[in-house]
Amino acid sequence: MLKIAVLISGGGSNLQSIIDSIKKDSLDCSIEIVIADRPNIYGLERAAQNNIKAEVVDRKQYGRELSEKIYSLVRDKVDLIVLAGFLSILNGDILKAFKNRIINIHPSLIPSFCGKGMYGIKVHESAIEYGVKFSGCTVHFVDDGTDTGAIICQKMVPVYADDTAETLQNRVLVEEHKALPEVIKLFSEGKIKKIGRKVIIE
Ligand code: GRF
Secondary structure, three states: OEEEEEEEOOOOHHHHHHHHHHHOOOOOEEEEEEEEOOOOOHHHHHHHHOOOOEEEOOHHHHHHHHHHHHHHHHOOOOOEEEEOOOOOOOOOHHHHHOOOOEEEEEOOOOOOOOOOOOOOHHHHHHHHHHOOOEEEEEEEEOOOOOOOOOEEEEEEEEOOOOOOHHHHHHHHHHHHHHHHHHHHHHHHOOOEEEEOOEEEEO
């Protein structure tokens, strides 16, 4: 059974989609630990409601040691690290030890509207501002950049003329909640093959 760690920074709706997929038996994996980079977020409540071990590694307390502390909590304990609404940037040994075993979900069609400072509602505000006709979400491998890893899965949504950032965000979230469990399932089945920047789903 695939063992995963889920890293969060907020409400945890993507964490919830993984929990729900496991409960529905459509995802054969075990969430060994939830790690939050800040306290008092609803995602921690979701972990508690489902008796999932959770740790707070406060970015304000750990600063540059954040990644090392998280690495100490997951090394030799999980097969895959899932960033689910996680806002801190991982670096150092954890990236080497978990090469091609860390995935992230971003609420746009990368390479649009991503990178440093582009997170949460800002992503959707930028898409609306730019006037794109489609947006969506991307699940990608995490490398040493910000939202630059090889793309595994993308799901697209239309953008309507009367959309607000919030209405677009809600439409994209529906697809996020499908995409992340789908990718974790494919990973658990060994069906994701990465060749350079290309990712082939077998
Ligand atoms: C989501 O849009 C996710 O794509 C982004 O953070 C937002 C909040 O995620 N990375 P969640 O509800 O905390 O899972």
